[in-house]
Amino acid sequence: MNTIPALFAAPVAVGVISAVLAALISITDRIVNNYGDIDVSINGGKKSLEIKGGQPLLFGLAEQGIFIPSACGGRGSCGACKVKVHSDIGPIMPTELPFLTKEEISDNTRLSCQVKLKQNLDIEIPEELFNVRDYLGTIERIRAVTHDIKEVYVKLPDGEEVNYVSGQYGQFEAPAYDTIKTPTMRAYSMSSPPSDKTHLEFLIRLVPGGIVTTYVHTLLQEGQKIRVVGPFGDFHVRDTDAAMICVAGGSGMAPFKSIFQDRVDNGTINDRDIWYFFGARTKKDVFYLDWLTQLDRDNERFHFVPALSEPQPEDNWDGPTGLITEVLGHYLVEKIPAEQAKEGYLCGSPGMLDACMAVMQAKNMNPEKIYFDKFA
Amino acid sequence: MNATPLLNPFSLFFASIFTSNILLANFLGMCSFISISKDSKSSNGLGFAVTVVLVITSAVNWAVLHYVLIPLQLEYLRYIVFIITIAATVQILEMIIDRVSQALYMSLGIFLPLITVNCAILGVSLFIDIRTYSFTQSVIFGLGSGLGWWLAIMALSAIRKKTDKAPVPAGLKGPGITMITIGFMAMAFMGFSGMLQVQ
Numbered sequence: 001m002n003t004i005p006a007l008f009a010a011p012v013a014v015g016v017i018s019a020v021l022a023a024l025i026s027i028t029d030r031i032v033n034n035y036g037d038i039d040v041s042i043n044g045g046k047k048s049l050e051i052k053g054g055q056p057l058l059f060g061l062a063e064q065g066i067f068i069p070s071a072c073g074g075r076g077s078c079g080a081c082k083v084k085v086h087s088d089i090g091p092i093m094p095t096e097l098p099f100l101t102k103e104e105i106s107d108n109t110r111l112s113c114q115v116k117l118k119q120n121l122d123i124e125i126p127e128e129l130f131n132v133r134d135y136l137g138t139i140e141r142i143r144a145v146t147h148d149i150k151e152v153y154v155k156l157p158d159g160e161e162v163n164y165v166s167g168q169y170g171q172f173e174a175p176a177y178d179t180i181k182t183p184t185m186r187a188y189s190m191s192s193p194p195s196d197k198t199h200l201e202f203l204i205r206l207v208p209g210g211i212v213t214t215y216v217h218t219l220l221q222e223g224q225k226i227r228v229v230g231p232f233g234d235f236h237v238r239d240t241d242a243a244m245i246c247v248a249g250g251s252g253m254a255p256f257k258s259i260f261q262d263r264v265d266n267g268t269i270n271d272r273d274i275w276y277f278f279g280a281r282t283k284k285d286v287f288y289l290d291w292l293t294q295l296d297r298d299n300e301r302f303h304f305v306p307a308l309s310e311p312q313p314e315d316n317w318d319g320p321t322g323l324i325t326e327v328l329g330h331y332l333v334e335k336i337p338a339e340q341a342k343e344g345y346l347c348g349s350p351g352m353l354d355a356c357m358a359v360m361q362a363k364n365m366n367p368e369k370i371y372f373d374k375f376a
Numbered sequence: 377m378n379a380t381p382l383l384n385p386f387s388l389f390f391a392s393i394f395t396s397n398i399l400l401a402n403f404l405g406m407c408s409f410i411s412i413s414k415d416s417k418s419s420n421g422l423g424f425a426v427t428v429v430l431v432i433t434s435a436v437n438w439a440v441l442h443y444v445l446i447p448l449q450l451e452y453l454r455y456i457v458f459i460i461t462i463a464a465t466v467q468i469l470e471m472i473i474d475r476v477s478q479a480l481y482m483s484l485g486i487f488l489p490l491i492t493v494n495c496a497i498l499g500v501s502l503f504i505d506i507r508t509y510s511f512t513q514s515v516i517f518g519l520g521s522g523l524g525w526w527l528a529i530m531a532l533s534a535i536r537k538k539t540d541k542a543p544v545p546a547g548l549k550g551p552g553i554t555m556i557t558i559g560f561m562a563m564a565f566m567g568f569s570g571m572l573q574v575q
Contacts, residue, residue, distance in 0.1 A: 009448055009449075013445070013448055013457075014456060014457065014460070017444065018460055021460060021461060024464065025464055025467050025468055025471075029471060032474070032475045033471065090479065091478075091479075091482050093482075118475075
């Protein structure tokens, strides 16, 4: 063999051997990972689906129009896509363990993005997920309500309607842009009332470095198509006579706007005492001020308490000042009768949630009657 | 060191398990040997996986060597080619086990991919070349080496169970006493070498 062919022989041989092995692997993959169609029975046979096997349960269900909430898109990093799997599908995987509590492990809860469809399954999902749809909406209006919060009003496709309960959220998808290579979904509470069945409104605050919020604040235009999946979530008003102690900050306004407007629409706004504490730094961070003060004025049992932590001289602020927790604590002692039954409703940053929980519990509110939106 | 006529299949099998144990005579595959032997259940799983992979890769690599590399005079590529076939074998094996037995798949866990970089596997394939084994000899040598590796890791994990509770001087705890233990084990296995040798 002379030198020139010998020079080429080596890379060619290595290439051919690698190619043969790669082909073998992919043939094995075709044969071994071909599970055919899998029957999935949901909630004791309420719905039966035939799904192509070999893929994660989360994607298989989405293909059939059942959307399990997932903030990370199936990467196994958010732990939101929990479902109960009653069929025996083997032990829990190390990738699922960090997201499951002891109770969840004992009642067969699994992460649907980590469960591969290999055999017929019997699963259980929250009933309301049947209601979840995938909408390709149109941005009808987008406007800034503060310097860093935008109100985004999405029109659903013609002929489609959405049914949800005030306090639920939707997943809003930003398409790939700039250096972000894949579409990204984030969850935002609906701020529109459920009576508006052909639109969904979201309040989206600019988070520095946030993929979806940056997109919404810099690139999203009116008239553009946008993908929204929802509704999800179990944050809702409990049907009791207890006074509602609502606390929000920033875009945590969204579920409450929906809740109050819903009660106005139903004529139930005056049926129970509602205290709405809204915390902001300066006056420019407060929004919907006119609407809320008007509600307060018109309805004897509705009380709006905006509080500024750093009022500026030009704000001419004569309302409460200080951190929202201080104002809340003060009102719970001074203004709201101690003997009155109370329920807490919270929406805001995790830090604010924890601080408000602590204040409410210190003022003898039952922690089991404090509800919050954990996605906020 | 040409064809080794002294070895009938049975002596080769016996020798590769005991007298020329791939771990304790050749010191190949030490890293997983030391790290996994902490736990005897994992050791068992890894030992089994190593054995299966060794049998398959010794057969495949023998075929690649004799039907591709030698005819094309490309023996000098054996390192890279052997590693590629080992990686592919492990990959295919992993997919098959995933399909066939979920329990085995879970118990092997990350060990199966780790085997790709276990030098005992590459070592066996290279010995097959150096010692010019026939196909049958290669498979027997692969099986024997795997069983020998399995035996050695099970023995070490059993000993480590004892040394964990023994009053070992603080400075020797963990890897220190393990290395000393392995040294004693190697000496013990050398006792077999008087019987027969595969070199």
